[in-house]
Amino acid sequence: MSKILLIGASSAIAQALQENSNKDFIALSRSAGNLDLEGDLSELDDLGPISGMVYFPGTINLKPFAMLKEEDYLADFNVNVLGAVKVLKKVINNLKEAEGASVVFVSSVAANLGLPYHASISASKSALEGLAKSLASEYASAKVCFNVVAPSLTNTPMAGNLLKTDRQVEANEERNPMKQIGKPEQIANSINFLLDAHNNWMTGQIIPVDGGMGNLK
Ligand SMILES: NC(=O)c1ccc[n+]([C@@H]2O[C@H](COP(=O)([O-])OP(=O)(O)OC[C@H]3O[C@@H](n4cnc5c(N)ncnc54)[C@H](OP(=O)(O)O)[C@@H]3O)[C@@H](O)[C@H]2O)c1
Known part of the structure; x- marks a missing residue:
């Protein structure tokens, strides 16, 4: 079985994936x-066939619209979207070689659900979802699946500032x-499911893993 590339393998969600899955991962962070998403990405040369890739890098930059600068949007776009594009340009042929590969992006409930102060991250994650759907269509005949998992607030270092006090935790719950x-x-666990070879007839899907937050009142 060929390996699965984890980009941003230091993320708490990526760590949980590595702890709870028996798949063979190449972990980069x-x-x-x-x-180095700003560098030449030569670490991705000569990988051979890879049966999957998960792109974890993300940012959180919640500010009122009036305070968000153009640089904020560019910084969020670079990490959340352009990094994924750069990695995929390097490894798309390796994924095709596996003849049945799975790519998973991590979006956010904020792409689907309008939330105040999320203008920049919502714009970036919506772009990431659009990228996944377009690539799913383009590479369907090459048997490379592209899907997206969209969490709501999850207890990781990224969410640390939103979960500092008991009151913040209770309000978010x-x-x-x-x-x-x-x-x-x-x-x-949802990412692990999408990486399983026997689930490789799912592609172009945005899967909310959010306790219903994106769809339910
Ligand atoms: N936690 C939430 O509430 C939540 C909600 C919705 C979506 N998400 C998404 O879930 C994904 C994983 O985040 P997480 O919650 O697991 O948070 P996390 O543990 O804080 O991980 C964030 C990851 O992003 C990486 N990263 C940030 N900027 C980077 C850059 N310029 N270059 C390379 N890597 C960079 C970090 O790398 P290093 O540690 O190596 O620096 C780290 O691996 C993100 O895409 C995030 O947007 C999270």
Whole structure:
């Protein structure tokens, strides 16, 4: 079985995936020093066939619209979207070689549900979802599936500032239909499902993993 490339393998959700799956991963991250999305990405040369790729890097930059600068939008777009494009340009042929590969992006409930202060991240994650659907169509005949998992607030370092106090935790639980903040393993389990070869007739889908937040009152 060929390997699955994890970009942003240091993320809490990626860590949960590695802990709870017996798949064979190639783990790259900025903090491990083997991933530089601004660099030449030569670490992606000569990988051979890979049966999947998950792109985890993301940002959180919640501000009122009036305070968001053009640079904020560009920074969010670079990490959330352009990084995925750069990686895929390097590895798309490796994915095709596997003859049945699965690519998973991590979006956010904020792409589907209008939330205040999310203008920049919503724009970026919506772009990421559009990218996934377009590539799913373009590479369907090459048997490369593209799907997206869209979490709501999940207990990871990224969400740390929103979950600092008991009051913040309670308010965020209350906002969710299931009265819960997500756990990294709940998101990771959905990604693991999409990476399974026997699920490779699913493509072009945006899958909310959000306690119903995006669709339910
Ligand atoms: N947590 C939530 O509430 C939530 C909700 C919706 C969507 N998401 C999405 O879930 C994904 C994973 O995040 P997480 O919640 O697991 O948070 P996390 O543990 O804080 O992970 C964030 C990841 O992004 C990487 N990253 C950020 N900027 C980068 C850059 N310029 N170059 C390379 N890597 C970069 C970090 O890399 P290093 O650690 O190596 O620096 C880290 O691996 C993100 O795409 C996020 O948007 C999270």
